[in-house]
Amino acid sequence: MENLSLETILGYVESYGLPVIKAILIWIIGSWIIGKVMKQVSKIMSKRDYEPSLQKFLSNLLSWLLKILLIVTILGTLGVQTTSFAAILASAGLAIGMALQGSLANFAGGVLIMIFKPFKIGDLISAQGETGVVKEIEIFTTKLNSPENREIIIPNGILSNGNITNFSSEGKLRVDLTIGVGYDEDIKKTKEVLMKVLTDNPKVLQEPAPTVAVSELADSSVNFAVRPWSTTANYWDVYFETLENVKIALDEAGIEIPYPHSVEIHKEG
Template sequence: MENADLWMQKGIDFVTDYGPKIIGAIVIYIIGSWIIKKLVKATRTVLNKGDYDESLKRFLLNLMSWGLRIFLIVMVISKLGVETTSFAAILAAAGLAIGLAMQGSLSNFAGGVLIMIFKPYKIGDLIEAQGVLGAVKEIEIFTTKLITPQNKLAIVPNGTMANGNIINYTAEGKMRVDTVVGIGYGEDMKKAKEVLLEMLVANPKVLQDPAPSVNVMELADSSVNLAVRPFCKPEDYWDVYFATVEGSKLALDKAKIEIPYPHEVQINK
């Protein structure tokens, strides 16, 4: 009988001491979970209005949700009377260890976030970065995938992409095709320029604004070099380049304007 009374008294003491703490912890968890849900929903609405990349939105929302939930759990544990100082120290030490172990990955992650926020390029853009020229196939959190003109897949870390120089050929919607054509010193330079310019204007993929140009670039040892420079859309670059090289030869041949080439001198013995 005495044991029963003792256990009952201990139960009453436990409820008296920990009951309010447990109820308070439950209330904090319920209210905190509701607040976190509302904050995540509001953040999702803001990100959707900002037209951010879908993978970035998911990652930021998950990061925010987990961060707030960890903070809420610490608050609940603290309400129960558990000392959280050592717990926080363990989390800090674990975070430092993970950060040091994943230093390169964290750099790439940070670069990916910056790329997705500031958008120096987007999927489909023709860019040149880190010595690689290609069309952007995919932008991930840690890497950017490019398809080169040779149809090779190049995977470049976002850390180096964000910290290096990036040339975006697509951003302005047009790009210049630079080619050089040489004619003989004895040829009619004015006529050659007119013939080449007519060839450029006749190409439907050559833009007329800015207008194509043909100018004297260099007085070389055996030729007068003309800079033939049409503008085109980025996706038409190679078509215009090859058409300009071939068209220049055909147009000058038709106009009977000589393109100098090395001659072999044969000596009869």
């Protein structure tokens, strides 16, 4: 009985003990390798200046994928049939993907935005018919703050696939204004008055230089293209201040800004 018991014990050790020891060693070594890989990946993403939210998400995703692979390897060492397990995971992944098709598109769009960086937080952009300052870039959505102080939430899927105008990427913006004066007014004098308004405003950049030029001979006015440049932060200040100061300067110079006239014709008899 003692010999039989010893043989039985040795049989159990050989059948189950060695695979368990192998599984433990694989877990220890695999966890150590995963840790090294994750540190290296974090260094690479930091050097490439990935968004913190994207770094965290990709790190967690990669960590879970490596751990699942490690667990499948350990199950195979213990004699578990991993083919059926892999099939279950694939089926579950397909089902989840179909159910979350729209969310996955937004997720993919968020990853593309964070990697290629068509804009960053604080940029003034126009996209999907909306204009505002980028407030947050999340995995699934991007939040803008409109000039009216409204929060605009745009799904990243359509945002990444549409046209995006970034007003802040160059650091400077041109303010486009059209000012009309009467046909009887002196063009040269008008240009001097308009240019002085621009050069006297400290928020108007001198490089690139502001410009004033005749743009159109309209029905009731000579229209001037007034083009000051400003920083992104001062855009609206320059826009509104220029309009106000132009009106004041033209009035002081005696230059008429035309307005619609109506003519009444009275027929006698």
